[in-house]
Amino acid sequence: MIRRRHVCRDVEGFDLLDGVEGHVRLCLSEINQTFDRSVDDLINRRALVNYEERVVVRASTVLLQYKDMGCLVSTPKDTVGNRRRPSNIGEVSVYVPGLRIPKPVDFSHSLGDHLSKSLVERLSALRTRIVVIAGQEGPTITRTRRRTQHGGSTLADLLQALEDYLPVLLGLMKDGSQLQHKVQFVWVNQEDDAKETTMSNAWYEVLSVLHLMAMLSLSQANLLLLPRTSTDGHQPKVSEESRRASVDIFLKAAGHLDCAVRHVLPQLPNELKRNLPVDLAEGVLRALCLQALGQGVDIQLGMAIDSTKATLAVKRRLACEMVKYWQQAQDNIMNLPLLNGWGEKHKLFVKWKYAEAKAAAYYYHGLILDEGNTEKFHGMAVAALQAADEYFKESKKACEAFNAAPPLSRNPPLWGTMKYLSEKIPKDTSSKVRINRDLYSYQKIMETAPTLPDFALALKPDEYQLPSVDPSWNMEQTNRGATAPNQLRNDRK
Numbered sequence: 001m002i003r004r005r006h007v008c009r010d011v012e013g014f015d016l017l018d019g020v021e022g023h024v025r026l027c028l029s030e031i032n033q034t035f036d037r038s039v040d041d042l043i044n045r046r047a048l049v050n051y052e053e054r055v056v057v058r059a060s061t062v063l064l065q066y067k068d069m070g071c072l073v074s075t076p077k078d079t080v081g082n083r084r085r086p087s088n089i090g091e092v093s094v095y096v097p098g099l100r101i102p103k104p105v106d107f108s109h110s111l112g113d114h115l116s117k118s119l120v121e122r123l124s125a126l127r128t129r130i131v132v133i134a135g136q137e138g139p140t141i142t143r144t145r146r147r148t149q150h151g152g153s154t155l156a157d158l159l160q161a162l163e164d165y166l167p168v169l170l171g172l173m174k175d176g177s178q179l180q181h182k183v184q185f186v187w188v189n190q191e192d193d194a195k196e197t198t199m200s201n202a203w204y205e206v207l208s209v210l211h212l213m214a215m216l217s218l219s220q221a222n223l224l225l226l227p228r229t230s231t232d233g234h235q236p237k238v239s240e241e242s243r244r245a246s247v248d249i250f251l252k253a254a255g256h257l258d259c260a261v262r263h264v265l266p267q268l269p270n271e272l273k274r275n276l277p278v279d280l281a282e283g284v285l286r287a288l289c290l291q292a293l294g295q296g297v298d299i300q301l302g303m304a305i306d307s308t309k310a311t312l313a314v315k316r317r318l319a320c321e322m323v324k325y326w327q328q329a330q331d332n333i334m335n336l337p338l339l340n341g342w343g344e345k346h347k348l349f350v351k352w353k354y355a356e357a358k359a360a361a362y363y364y365h366g367l368i369l370d371e372g373n374t375e376k377f378h379g380m381a382v383a384a385l386q387a388a389d390e391y392f393k394e395s396k397k398a399c400e401a402f403n404a405a406p407p408l409s410r411n412p413p414l415w416g417t418m419k420y421l422s423e424k425i426p427k428d429t430s431s432k433v434r435i436n437r438d439l440y441s442y443q444k445i446m447e448t449a450p451t452l453p454d455f456a457l458a459l460k461p462d463e464y465q466l467p468s469v470d471p472s473w474n475m476e477q478t479n480r481g482a483t484a485p486n487q488l489r490n491d492r493k
Helices: 020-034 042-069 107-111 117-141 154-176 202-224 240-267 270-275 282-306 312-333 341-369 375-404 416-432 442-448 472-492
Strands: 088-091 185-188 196-199 408-410
Touching: 107 117, 117 154, 117 472, 154 202, 154 472, 185 202, 196 270, 202 240, 202 282, 240 282, 282 312, 282 341, 282 416, 312 341, 341 375, 341 416, 375 408, 375 416
Parallel strands: 088 408
Antiparallel strands: 185 196
């Protein structure tokens, strides 16, 4: 049985004119403090979900009332839907180019004459939950393991809110319905120069939701891959469990982005595609998908380095595959107008990781070539190791440029693949090269470097499919069908 608790909330100083977000926080606080959350008790859970939706509908109504009054624009304290760019994003293992934030939408105004009140309120409730969490926590959600009052994480709550919203949203496109063009969806951009983009197309909303889901997954991976101080007092490290979990998350993020490119973008007319913000441009979506796969292979390479059973051939193959992922990512992103802070930093991240991947690939290629018994193989090995050394130096410069670009960032303590290679590449290169390296310029080294082997890419995105339309839409059609004859009889009277 659900137990009612006394809600004690300090709301002194709550100003109706500039406290919209405070009101929403109070509404959500009621959800968390009024009920015991019991995942095991299905009855409690269903009752809680229904209560959440009612409370968030109330919050949604308040948001839209103040929006109509102009308060959401004129009040400097408001943060719902603003483009807030932090000056420093802290330690970065996985780059996330900001989170696009949805702005409030009045479903009742657009759909009130076409859908039942309960379905309109459900759409409003589900989307408002996303607006609130993303608007309040967006600037910090990628940096910290924020916890909610009921013990979950803010990041996980936002992901769940998006997953709950998507099946209901997809009903707007059911059977080619024209309802998909009735609502103006507004999202705040991060990489595009335009602050926000508004489109009256529900497929744009689906595309935005999938993009945000992928960015949240990358954020999860980043948190997992930041080294933590071990209990034994040794250097900070990333556990094997976290590394394995991050690979699954990378594949999940890649699956969302792959679905966006292959199944959602084709639904948009060409004119709308041209007007999409650069955040959602096909090249950026593909680059992010390839980035996720490239970082997944990087983790696999690190685990292979730690394994006594992994051969040089296995390590070289992984490193060469990593090169191909990052090369394709760079090809997709290099000609796009990514000029502001997030966008320029995105390009620098890809450049940095591409150079790192080439350093690793040439290093392992050089070691395998050095196993040959002829002078020719030895010369090719020397050239490959020299190239690895040059690309390693290039990657360090690219890393410095990335961290210096706004918003500022910094490297976590070295671990995994690059910790190993930062020690091995300079050492092995100097020991293998018997000649005066001053005689060789960067250009000469790159001209003589042997071609890397070409391996098929093994890591693929998860096969993500859009969910089925929520059953509430079937009820909607049934109810509409039942009321139509009654309405016809009334019209004849």
